Amino acid sequence: MPTTTTRVNHPIFAGVWPWLSRALGRGGMDEHRKALLSGLTGNVVEIGAGHGVMFAFYPPTVTRVLAVEPEPHLRRRAAEAAARAPVPIEVVDAVADHLPATDESMDAAVFALVLCSVPDPAAALAEARRVLKPGGELRFLEHGRADSPGMVRVQQVMDATFWPRLAGGCHTGRDTVAAVERAGFSMRSLERYLFPFGRTPFSFHMRGIATRP
Template sequence: MVKAVSHPLFARVYPKINAYMEAHGSIEHRRELLAGVRGRVVEIGAGTGANFRHYPAEVEQVIAVEPEPRLRALAERAAGDAAVPVEVRPGRAERLPVEDGSVDVAVVSLVLCTIEDVRGALTEAARVLRPTGELRFYEHVRSQNARAFRWQQLLNPLWRRLGGGCHLTRDTERAIAEAGFAVEKVRHFDFRPEGRPNPASPSIIGIARPPTAGAR
């Protein structure tokens, strides 16, 4: 049985954090993440539904999976204003409520940092993707700068407690590759709202193809 997720403090604060980030550039990151997406989509860990208004018209349906009940309620509200059909479902990344090989795109957006079993979540993403599908990812990651990484390691325990389980030190691109995905495109950058670096500044946006059927 997959345990429930509840982060009441983080769920109350996150909408304000997201609004600040969007006011200083993250909207462009979301648009970059979703550019060219079409067909049937599963968004894993949809949070408040901040991506919904950025899906292109070519998207037939978004299945938005969110385990945290307070965030899911906000996502349900956002789904009503989306330009494409969005169905919000309860569930966790490690056990997606989606059929095998039924989606064209799996989207992970600032969520792999919080998931307990990243490998399990990526295995699930591979399961629900069609062989011709793709994984779209936008995540903050561990710094490649040794000094900055040491700061991330030092801050990580407190960051996790305050940030709903968020990790500062994950090498997400490597995790995607180790799960069998073929990374086709990735852009590394530091996201610095108002020009100010923070422990979660190192970021990636990219596209990966799922493992072949025999490798899953």
């Protein structure tokens, strides 16, 4: 089990994100959050739990959630949210590519608007695969690469310049579906949709379930 950690500190983003997350929830994101977690059972690791916005949506069939969050301001908020959650949740200081869990110990791994901002998505997905049991589920709710060359170019310019610095490492144009498949997962279901409505560099969302062979 890896134990190395990397310091993560984005106080400005951490102050803005809870407010923005609530606004997105009122605009329809909460329905996608609920759908992402529907039917989960057993032991779950949530990678990049932020301030714990997902916690309220875990179904009672979940035995325990290991919630990983390296940003200290968000982690404190997550610990408060865990105390109000409908299932047992342990919030820990760790990073996506060094999860504090043993091999094949988890029934599911959850990424929700996280793979856009981790430094190394391939490493994060490899770690998720390591801790999942054979047949375990990877559930992801993300935004990513646009569907037209013109918008992809806009995303590339933003990602190469100012956007990651402003948004806690977020990248607008990562191809998350391809990354999940390259990591060795089998895609079981995938929904692509625009959120919010309209075509902006941030609109191209996806919600999927993949399984570890």
